[in-house]
Amino acid sequence: MSVALGSTRPLVVRTTPVDDPGDLFTRLPETAPYAWTRHGEGLVGWGEAVRVAVPPGPRRFDWARDRLSAMFAEALVEDDVVAPGSGPVAFGSFTFDPESPGSVLVVPRTILARRDGRAWLTTVGEQRLGTVTPLRDPGRIRYGDGSLTAPEWEHAVARAVRRIRSGLLEKTVLARDLTATAERPIDVRLLLSRLARRYPECYTFSCSGLVGATPELLVRRTGETVESLVLAGTIPRGTDRADDMARGTALFDSEKDRYEHTCAVESVREALGPLCSELKIPEVPELLVLSNVQHLASPVTGRLSAGASVLDVVAAMHPTAAVGGTPTEAALEVIRELEGMDRAGYAGPVGWIDARGDGEWGIALRCAQIEGVNARLFAGCGIMGDSDPASELAEAQAKLRVMQYALEG
Template sequence: MSQAKKENKIEKDIRDSRKTKLDDSFIIKDFLEYVPYELGGMNMLHTKVPQIEEIIEDALANAVREGQPQLVSVVDRIDLTDPFIFFQNAAQVDQHRVFWRSAEEDFVMAGSGCASQMFTASQNRFHELQKAWNDLRAKAIVYDPFEQKGTGVVALGGFSFDSAEEEKTPWESFPDSQMTIPAFLLTNRNGESYFTTTVLIYPEDHEQQIVHQILEQRALLLKESRDVPDLPERLHATELNPEDWKASVKRATDDIKQGILDKVVLARELRVTFKDPVQIAAVLRELVNTQENSYIFAVESGGDYFIGATPERLVKVEDQQLVSTCLAGTTPRGKDAEEDHALGQQLYHDPKNRQEHEFVVRMIREAVEACCYNVEIPKAPVLYPLSNLQHLYTPVRATLENGYTLLDVVERLHPTPALGGMPQKASVTYIRENEYLNRGWYAGPIGWFDRSNNGEFAVAIRSALIQGKEASLFAGCGVVEDSDPEAEYEETAVKLKPMLSVLGGL
């Protein structure tokens, strides 16, 4: 096809798109010819600048015609881009930054700005958020010739552990449920970078002003930089009520023996102060470098950050294929191979840890079988090693039934016995009434989903709430009838190490 014919085809696609009803989302797959250009020294974008103007013009015209805002999303392929520099640059653009790194594949997302947000605060929060997402994506115009997961209109965020918790301190900046559609999203997958621009255009907006702002912010985000921030310098670390926490573990074992519940997970808090405000990009990079088999996440909200390196996937869905994880039972890594093996074998054959793990397997099986078929679960766990911990691990695979979504599964799984206890409702109530901290988003579902119903949620453990020069770190352990308070305390100390190591050292 000649260049002239290609350009005529592009123009025809754009004209046809303007005639398309907007009741359903649609994608123009061949709407542009990829011609690289450079703007202000930033990475190469493979889109013509005039095309952005035409896209905004079309979206603005539709907003005026319909008398309501129009969400429009454009995906470009760009030169391979460092996500940590992107995240650091994003601080100059907006106070809505998000980050996600997969534990099992070459897949990273870093987002800046807020094209739209979804909030819910009720017992039906997963259902309500799914409905809001369906409405939003149905009306979105998406220009995406690549169709890679995690591009286009993508929502990232999380949920609190307990929607019925009334205490807000210190989580005032994090609502019960919050999913953000970034204005700008870098997606790195399999050695390639994609750049999504998503804009909510109002009927009264000015076309040239929007285009200028998009190009200006792109230049800031994709600017190459050698200015890499340092890790924080820690001044103090204070354990909150350690003896009271141990006493709460003892009370829980007594309550379990009396049949009030079978198991409960109790968490504790470590408060840390720093010399200067924490540079989140530096912490993320160090977590990625040191926590190889963990999901690395960060969500900025109201100037505060929730950040972590969790080994525990809650659920992943891709092309209707579901993967979940049973991860319960913990021991440290050894100083050498012989000690490491001995600790692993001790964990594997320990009745308390095997019982705790079986609780998780049983509950996840029931939840997955309610909305899936072809469910596959191994009969016995294996050891799952991390940099300083090892866990008992059982994978779960299945095919999601038509009519169910990722959030339907999240709702059924949260909280697993590894984070709440057994029975589920009784343990959450027990935690609310007896734990010495407000969990907020700690141990809640955190993750993402895209317009194709791909997505993944992890359990937000091994995490910290960072507020300027201060941080709260969290760790918990499963309590059963023969739990020893001192041993459980030592287990939580080990679980705090991944975050402590990047927040001023151990």
């Protein structure tokens, strides 16, 4: 099923260079902003020229690719920039579970981009300048439990640990949700600005109400080159520099975290290997230090052997063991049974694709689904046979603080 807003005639797309627009978020109108940025660069969009509801099912990525290829192939495009992200672009968010509804692709009416010293504006159809209103504060935020209370979630972690120890699987990832209610409608632009300022290393995203700052790049495709940043293994930040360094070292030396990380790296190797003629994965991870936590991180690069689009690569990679587990099917079964919730877009792929098949997709972590005054926040942790439920809860709380900060400032 697909729903096209506006005309079903070919899209008329025009991309022109523009002067450096500065902070991209200051150009966004309040209604339905789209974003994918890091270190002040990337794409923001607004208005909806086309919205496509992707039907659930195991072939949803292929369906989405075919639908977009057909739409982009018949578009009338004038592109004076010709760079990844110029010409027609769709933002997208896919649910974690292929059987859950809610996966969506949107071609914004206007996209403003800034990258490598260049900036450009893409318009689809008639140009309508969105009115930029001042950012609005949502007022006091009240939090509530999501599907499980904290003790219930610890209990679920303990059950997962028992399953792992019984030999049914090696690793799973359990997530929890929190609800938040604001006094006034939540202005997504305010969340984006706060997230980008505090988490410049992360990819700040907004797509159809799913808003967050993820450190985990699932895949960037630029022509034949693919890049990914595999994360798994986490420790909260320390209280001072010495404590921070000690924790970083402990994370690096932790057998549990190193093995958890290896599972995630191997799942990426398995997924990318068949698509690539060349794949470089470092033997030893590095530390990624964020404002709230530190992660074990492995930057991966590869050369695509056949003309796979970024969505084909996403299809092959999702779900990695950083958000699913090892082996995948057994881990997903444990998640379905123990989490007691639908993850919706959390831990699913989020990002953008252009008509050349280039694009950037992250794993939607450190995020919330926003609707009016309501938000649903998510965070999860890799669970191993020696996981301690209380430490996993503390880690989940540290991850939830990203969106709590975005809401409260």
